[in-house]
Amino acid sequence: MTFVQIIDCKTQRFDDMNRLMDKWVEQTKGKRTATHSILAKDRSDTSHFVEIVEFPSYDVAMRNSQLPETDRIFQEMVALCDEMPTFTDLDVVRDEQLYKATARRFFELAAAEGELGPLDEVFAEGYHDHDPTNPQDAIGMDAVRRELDEWRGGFRFTFTVDDQIAEGDRVCTRWTWNATHTGEFMGIEATGREISMTGTVIHRFRDDGKIVEGWWQYDQLGLMGRLGAVEA
Template sequence: MTFVQIIDCKTSRVEDLNRLMDQWVERTRGKRTATHSIVGTDRSDASHVVEIVEFPSYEVAMRNSQLPETDRIFREMVALCDEMPTFTDLDVVRDEALYKAAARRLLEMIATEPELALLDEVLAEGYHDHDPTNAQDAIGMDAVRREVAMWREGFDFAFTVEDQIAEGDRVCTRWTWKGTHTGDFMGLQPTGIEVSMTGTLIHRFREDGKIVEGWWQYDLLGLMGRIGAVEA
């Protein structure tokens, strides 16, 4: 679960504090585990400074705090502040930007990840996949892996994400799929034909950022027509 730490302090030496933050980044280069940080000043009180630092998890943040460079920077930070800084530790329960990144990552993994077992990095156990071209929904990791394997056996393909919209626990992704028919697909022997199609995929996420449900929309009939399986 993503972890965020909020550092709240009062100082009349904001520029010195900014330089100290730059030194922290430089001194911990290659060792620092923070993925993102923001520093802001209060519009109604310029001496009130808030830093928001994001980490992949609480455990990773604790490793960062144990760096000797972090300890030295903290002592220098206290010296610049008018009073002792306060720290608020937050487990992130919803982050729409992370949801969008996970949706993109899933499409990338479907196309290129050699170890399909790793799909559980983004999919929850019991994931429910709705595909109107299938007689039955794929439910659970084994069913999803079989579905992905079927497409991989038939095509060498990749996705391009065209648009994404996130709201609440849902992400809608509009994608373009391009592939070459290199193997057996639904009983049709390989033709070597290059094909493409567009579609949308809506994902529902749970609080820990894993995907629990997905709804696909794409033109399978048109694809089958282009590789000669049905009349175009």
């Protein structure tokens, strides 16, 4: 689960505080586990600052706090503040931007040349895939890998993400698939034809940002027609 820490402080020495944050980033380079950091100033009180730091998880954040560089920076930060800063620890229960980025990452993995990358980067174990063109759903990482290997074995392709809409734990992606038929696919030998197809997929996410379910819609009949397997 993504973890966010909010550091709330007051200081009359903002420039020094800003330089201290740069120093922290430099000294922990290669060791710092934060994925995103924002420093914001209160519009109604120019001495009031809030830093929001994001980590992949609480455990990762705790490893970051145990770095000797982090402890030294903290002591310097306290010295710059008018009063002791406060810390608020938050577990992120919904992050629609993260979900959209993970959905896009799936399309990158699927289309990448060479060996198929680790699917657990985007999918939860037990992922359930609904594809109306398949006789039964693909459930689990191995089944999804077999499905992707069939497409990757038959085509050299790219995906373009045309549109994304996120709401709650779901992301709908409208995509365009451009491919060259380079290998056997569903019993059809390679034709070398250039093919394009559009479709949509709705992905459902769990709170750690992994995809747990997907529902696909695309024109496979049209695809088979362009491959010459059926009459257009």
